[in-house]
Amino acid sequence: MSPHKQSANHSQNHPGNFMLKEIYDQPQILSEIIDHNTRSNLNQFKLLGSELSTERLNSFKNVLILGMGSSLHAGMVAKLWFERIARIKSESDNSSEFKDRNPIINKNTLAISISQSGETADTLSAIETAKEMGATVLNISNSANSTSNKLADYNLPINAGEERSIAATKSFTCSLLQLYMLAVEMGNARNSLGQPELKKIVDELKELPIMLDDLLKMTSQIEELAEQYYGYKNFLYLGRNLNYPIALEGALKLKEVSYIHAEGYPSGELKHGPLALIDSQMATAVIMPKDSMFVKNLNIVKEINSKGGKVISITSNQAEAVSNKDNNVIYIPDTSELISPLLTCIPLQLFSYFTATKLGRNIDKPRNLSKSVTVE
The missing domain is CATH 3.40.50.10490 (Glucose-6-phosphate isomerase like protein; domain 1)
Known part of the structure; x- marks a missing residue:
């Protein structure tokens, strides 16, 4: 097959x-x-x-x-x-x-x-x-x-x-x-x-x-994370450089299908205001593949954990990410920095889907939305 x-x-x-x-x-x-x-x-x-x-x-x-x-x-x-x-x-x-x-x-x-x-x-x-x-x-x-x-x-x-x-x-x-x-x-x-x-x-x-295909084999793990996090009312999505727009996309997907409040930021913006939101009731997804931004993103994860925040990491660097024991980790296959956005977006799509499923949402037809916005 x-x-x-x-x-x-x-x-x-x-x-x-x-x-x-x-x-x-x-x-x-x-x-x-x-x-x-x-x-x-x-x-x-x-x-x-x-x-x-x-x-x-x-x-x-x-x-x-x-x-x-x-x-x-x-x-x-x-x-x-x-x-x-x-x-x-x-x-x-x-x-x-x-x-x-x-x-x-x-x-x-x-x-x-x-x-x-x-x-x-x-x-x-x-x-x-x-x-x-x-x-x-x-x-x-x-x-x-x-x-x-x-x-x-x-x-x-x-x-x-x-x-x-x-x-x-x-x-x-x-x-x-x-x-x-x-x-x-x-x-x-x-x-x-x-x-x-x-x-x-x-x-x-x-x-x-x-x-x-390899990434989609992790569906069960992502569904388990959705079971753990679907009760949270607020999410932050963080990413740097090529994966900052993916953070925005992840937040948008969660809002669209689950109706949970979510915001996307560049990781470097966290200490310029959003850090005040971090507590045990705030969940954060950090998109941190093994690239030139990895160490900076790892420091962000440690900062959030130190403030009592809950973190889901999407990463390709297993050894260093696993060392952060408070972290829930989704691994993507190792790839170049350039095409990482084509991989990091997939677990965020699945997480949004399973979170919305747990909440009983109308996933294909979310309230107030249409497929094509034909008016300004």
Whole structure:
């Protein structure tokens, strides 16, 4: 039996809604996207065909990424990827704020809009603003016939398939994947990546679906953590650098499906106010894979524990994390710092799902929410 089929079988143990199934869809879908985009050249990506040539990708002076909700969080990760990999000045912005701030963009700007539905009103307005100011707009959407597709100059499909749960799971990871490959493609076009580095990136990405399958084998442990924590009324989610947006996404998922108050912060912000909230009634999730930020995050965990706070750590550094005995730990497979967000988001999705299940929530259709926000 293939790893992907094993994952599907795991999700059948919890029937009755779409969110868990869509979480378990992710290894197979991401595998298909990676295979499709590396088929012609095993060591390169070619997402946009002849639409955006190497010369055109190399001509942009800056990148602007626009979105709302989960799409905004994906864009925040991508901003860092474009800067690190393609070495191009990048920024991300909330679509609803962008159009009202008199932004400085021009014909040298590649504006990337992200909208799962392609119908998000604020993002459509932001696309129009970006085009009026001369930017080239690349739209990333999960709907081929959406309004955003028609407004944009170029389109890159998310290719997540139908997502029926209101809370974004597979559309989020597929957006991340497409943005990561686009950053790599631009980095190649701009000669900021050497061929050995490019090959290493592609080879690692081909292992991603297997790592996701391994991660999903921890479902039972994450369900046990949800049993332990579902009674808490407040959560903090902390992360640094590439995983700060994942902290925001984790907090959003918990709010959406469980109705528990949750906030995401950069880990370094803890001592600038949020530390006052820490006590035995405050739960904190710290996203701390084995990367350049690990030691700083480990110190944050110790600080929270010293104040009586309860911590869940998402980490890939087992030896050092286990030494912190007050900690509940979720291990992700060891991987590079660059693609860690594609792994760290998965346990947070599962934790939100199982917490909402314990609370008896309507997981696929949370109160007051809709899949597509079509009004400003």
